Amino acid sequence: MSDGYVPRVNVISRLGAGVIGGVLGGVVLAAVLYFLDEIQAYGRLVGQESTQNDIVVALFVCGFAGAVFGIFVGRFVTGQLIPAAGVGLVFGTVWYLVLQLIVLQIRGGSLLDMGKNGLIVLGAYVIFGAATAIMYSEFGPRRQYRRYRRRSGDYELEYVPRFRRSGSRSSSRRRRRRRDDDD
Template sequence: MSEYTPQVNLVSRTGAGVVGGVAGGLFLALALQIMGHIKPYAQLVGETDASTAWVMTLVVAGAGGGLFGAFLGKFIRGQIIPAVGVGLVYGMITWVLLALVVLPIRGDGAFLGIADAGGIFVLGVYVIFGVATSIVYAIFGPRRRHYYRRRREYGFVMAMPSVSRRRRKSRRSHHDDDVDIDVDVEIDND
């Protein structure tokens, strides 16, 4: 079975984003529950129960993670450091969209009211949510598998990325007595 997944595959990026969003959403729901700011998520569907707020937080986080994977996932591709940077920005954007715009419209907070949204501490929670989402995406998301082949150049051997998986054979010359075949060998580093 091959581990190769094209980076342009929108479905696998979105699916990995949903997984990352739900993983980050668990942290988000727990932190918001501890801080007392989870109630607006239950108000999205007209409820006030904590269990409804948890479910809605995970649903919103999963949907946001799916959008993250679809649009931002191609910039990460299995690398942790870019994932942290993209996650920081994603967390801040999520805080602005959710805590300052969407949740106050459906709940009882002030539109663009930073104090009603929980202030700097809730911003920090959303930033950590974004970083957690992007790191989980980077670890478990789709990545491109590279195939290497040996290449002789100036007396030593170099490993070069191969354009395709096929083995390339070239024949130089064919004489009745002398057959000389030059073959490039492919090395699969797993």
């Protein structure tokens, strides 16, 4: 039997969930940037300016952004949508400042130039951040919530599933076992 310690969520699962959330959010971002004709900056980043390359590079960069989100911010995101969306809004804004205003402008633009559609592009990045965080919180790694119960002076960890069905067989067995332990 183990010591009762189970890590909350490991880095690899947060990274994978972040990449998936980033790519799904990147689809939204790439679509908005494509319709605004602002996606060419991604093609300039690798020196290939065609629509297909722009979209592929944008999705790759969004997947990288999702990985960064999963590794550094993912442990703070719980399974609740509203706090996750708030974290995503901040993440999207920071990603806009770093990527759109600095990194993408290095290859053929002027630094800190918002351009003609600057606020709409900022909104697209904010939506990207929110979509990444919501996808991460919904489909990402689940934390195991535990409660402590006292048994003869020791504290014992007990696994409590996140979504427990009231009529499932495991919960009735658990109740039956507790009644037997009390006797």
